[in-house]
Amino acid sequence: MNWLSILVQGVLLGGLYALFAIGLSLSFGIMRLVNIAHGDLIVLSAFVALVVVNGLGMPPFASLAVVIPAMFAVGYALQRGLLNYTLGGSLLPPLLVTFGVSVIIQNLLLEGFGAHVRRLQAGAIETESIVLPSGLAVGVFPLLVFAIAIVAIASLQLLFFRTGLGRAFRAASDDATTAELMGVDNRHLYALAMAIAMVFTALAGVLFAIRTTFDPASGPIRLIFAFEAVIIGGLGSFWGTLVGGMVLGIAQAIGAALSPTWQILAGHIAFLIVLIVKPSGLFPRTRE
């Protein structure tokens, strides 16, 4: 086993998992909402991209220009029209409503597209690799995904800590009632938060669809990966989510050397270990 190669693969995979996880992290951080349909929304983005690519003949990367605004709108409508009404009470309504939405999305996709697997073709970039000075070959596409993840998280940090909107997000996350007393319209703010989460989800969906095959039932396992990355990294920290994704990616890369089943199992085991040893995650930030 080439340990360096495994490590590098795992770290780069972590970039994709971080992108999976950001949306989940955002909606929990601001609204205390764990969106069970999150994975299915990633898959929905992939299918929207598929339609755009097939219908308009665009290359997958260019389809982002359509998919991102589309998912932004979906996120805003979903939160404002449905999920806002589940907040503020017990944990059952948001959990069960997003659970219901998950099942609905999966089956609508099944109705619309059928059960067979799909893939977005991005051409040569999928298989190109760069050879580093040490002789190690690194895939260009995974490198690109990792770079996108870094840029995404950096811009989110900027939004959160350097803008008025970010201030409002942080204030509402601390104390939603008092934020309202300061003139913040929480209904609109939450919808905006979900819309922004969907931007990253759309990005994740298109990139993952280029890298792997997908079908309507691919959502739940993506939710689990996103969830594991968030828990390992620690709630409330975006860079922590990146670290969480990388730990998950490395664990999976080690497991993959044995078999595909071991790949996923190794990730679950890493998650279990963190849960047992340090339940609050590696870099927790949120006050509960």
Place this chain on the structure above:
Amino acid sequence: MSLLRTRGLRAFYGDFQALFDVDVDVADGETVAMIGANGAGKTTFLRAVMGALAAEPGMVVYDGHPIGGRSPHDIVRLGIAMVPEGRKLFPSLTVEENLLIGAYCRRPGHWNLERVFALFPMLAERRGIPADSLSGGQQQMAAIGRALMSNPRLLLCDELSLGLAPVAIKDIYACLAAIAAEGTTLVIVEQDIARALAASDRFYCIQEGRVALSGPADQVNRQAITTAYFGV
């Protein structure tokens, strides 16, 4: 000219009625004190005005317009701001960020970051630190500053003196006087009767959700207050 007027104001927490037909008038530029025992309904009154509690539109009239039941963020836009009980600063934000969020609705007016820092110099020295590391008195000033940033015509102050040392209370009420002198209308809810009456033009005494006594603050009868306050 009445800036705020409530008529027959009723408020409920679930099935429990907290306010019974409360009639209050606050004239433009006045400082009105609202006193009463713990749980009498003073904070409930402020929350009803701010839209945090449901009310019929006609029960709360502001500047001639019925605003009862509108959401708090709309009401802030109209020019009413609250300094909440317990300060309720945002712990994840710095002092300066807490002030800035007060200006979220961007109402025009002369209050801005510089003027608030001029009013509360010790806040300027601590502008970059997390708001919850301030002392009680400083937090109260930050909370007032935050409310001022929305350039309100009417400022609602809930239990400013709660948990503060007498020195801090004195400073805060001095600032309040300065704010009132600029023409801002104030409603001050207080358990500290002497302090409240000294700072205000008129007062209302609330007891078990009802107005038990009201009148000019300088013509106060000790006995009448005790009766109204405790209901004995």
Place this chain on the structure above:
Amino acid sequence: MGGFEIERSTQASRAFAVFGVILVASLAALPYWGGPGDMRLVAEMAYYLALAQLWNLLAGYAGLVSVGQQAFVGLGAYALFFATAQLGIHPIVAVALSGVFAGLVSIPVAFVVFRLRGAYFAVGTWVVAEIFALSVSLVPVLGGGSGLSLTPAIVRQIAPDRAGRETIVYWLSLGICVVVFAVVYLMLRSRHGLALTAIRDSEPASASLGVDTFRTKLIIYVVTALCTGFVGALIFIWKLRLSPEAGFSVNDWTVVVIFMVVIGGIGTLEGPIVGMLVYFVLRELLADYGTWYLILLGTVAVVVMLRAQEGLWGLIARRFDLELFPVRRRLGRTEP
């Protein structure tokens, strides 16, 4: 001068008890007046009802919303297949042992998943189920990824002929459903039940009153896992064939069960019954429409959660002030 007393049963619940006994007796006699198709259907309704009551006990009463109960269905099933094939244990005995096995495994699982709260607990239980499914698929003696079947030799141990086998397994299904019902009912009437309601309403408050929240939650979790293991073993005696995907299927053993409980009425004993009936009616009506009935189910569940959280039974109960399974304690006057 009249006094007060604590009453349990109401007129409706006493009438329902009589009705219930008659119903169970007629169903038990089904092998004599119905066909094999009827027995399979009623058995399926019985085991789904059992799963629904158990999920409801966990989520509706203990506030532990698990999306991973399929872990114990699968564990119970695999324990049964292993015990019969590798240890030569009689299938019916193996069912009982499978439940115990699932219950034992749930103890360390509880210590891990209880570190998570709320929705995170939910997804955590799901991950645990996935871990079991993946681990099992790596073990050749358990059939690996493709699974294994109950051999004819094992199946014949239940009864020599097919009709006899179906009758016995059918009675086992009814029996387990009744037992699960009794277990859930008795738990709720007990001190644990009262503790549960308190914990569900406010964990810190009940802890401050001396309720050992961890121990209560642990007991409920283990008992539920044990019973779920029983049901899991039973289900796969019917199906005769087991694979990791089937045994640990979140769609078959959790999605459907959650919908039943939510639509019927979470947090009541009568709710799962209503939910189960609604599910089976819908399934029959929409049998030709595949995915649409799941979409409909999902939509109804969403609407119920937003508009009528107490579910269909809750609406009925509120309208008529009914309680068929007396778990509440009512204040009544004694005769003067």
